[in-house]
């Protein structure tokens with residue numbers, strides 16, 4: 001997809017109301033795309049963001065609500081996108097949850113939630129969207145994590161789910177060509193979890209990052225835009241955006 005060709009193309013961003021997802025929405029919208037902002041519980045943030053986009057360009061944004069773990073409803077989510085804008089060109093699998101699951105204190109419910117939203121949902125959402133993405137010669141962007149390639153202590157389930165998402169990106173890249181490209185972005189530390197309290201650990205992580213800072217949501221969104229707009233011969237690839245964190249122990 002060339003820059004001029006992004007105009008009026010339609011992207012669905014899951015968990016797009018807040019934080020990194022909202023910045024992905026803003027940047028793709030600014031690049032000319034029409035945006036469907038999916039949210040689960042952040043109703044007012046999603047609506048405010050949609051209004052912000054529509055003020056800049058009328059009828060260029062809308063919202064869809066749903067718990068994505070309800071796999072049976074993913075077909076209808078895709079139908080809602082098509083009813084709103086008549087087409088879909090890009091799916092960004094951004095929705096996620098993240099918390100520790102130490103051995104000895106982890107429930108099956110937590111496994112289902114972490115593996116569900118970080119791995120199972122991206123597969124089944126792509127399955128629901130594949131026909132339309134083939135038709136539009138579109139693409140998929142999966143938001144992974146550097147901790148899908150190296151372990152984060154006490155987060156084995158999240159790490160395994162994101163590792164699965166990285167392999168899923170490669171496997172679907174192989175399976176869905178030539179019509180559909182499938183790529184991912186692996187962020188390092190961008191925004192701390194909202195309930196994060198361990199400031200000493202945060203300082204330590206930044207100290208181990210060659211660029212000596214956390215990243216900005218805009219820097220993740222820029223990588224997403226690059227893969228959609230400029231990465232026309234790239235599929236099955238994961239672009240790491242982590243200030244070099246993965247280079248050091």
Ligand SMILES: NC(=O)c1ccc[n+]([C@@H]2O[C@H](COP(=O)([O-])OP(=O)(O)OC[C@H]3O[C@@H](n4cnc5c(N)ncnc54)[C@H](OP(=O)(O)O)[C@@H]3O)[C@@H](O)[C@H]2O)c1
Pocket residue numbers: 014015016017018019020021038039040041042043066067068069093094095096097098117143144145146186187188189190191192193
């Ligand atoms: N933050 C970082 O520094 C960082 C680092 C590495 C990787 N990442 C990855 O980057 C992406 C964005 O990170 P983030 O920190 O901005 O994400 P986040 O705030 O943890 O989650 C994004 C959204 O996911 C939605 N969500 C969660 N469970 C859902 C479900 N069952 N159904 C539907 N929506 C659900 C929530 O929507 P509602 O609010 O509407 O409920 C939430 O706002 C994620 O894939 C994350 O793993 C982030």
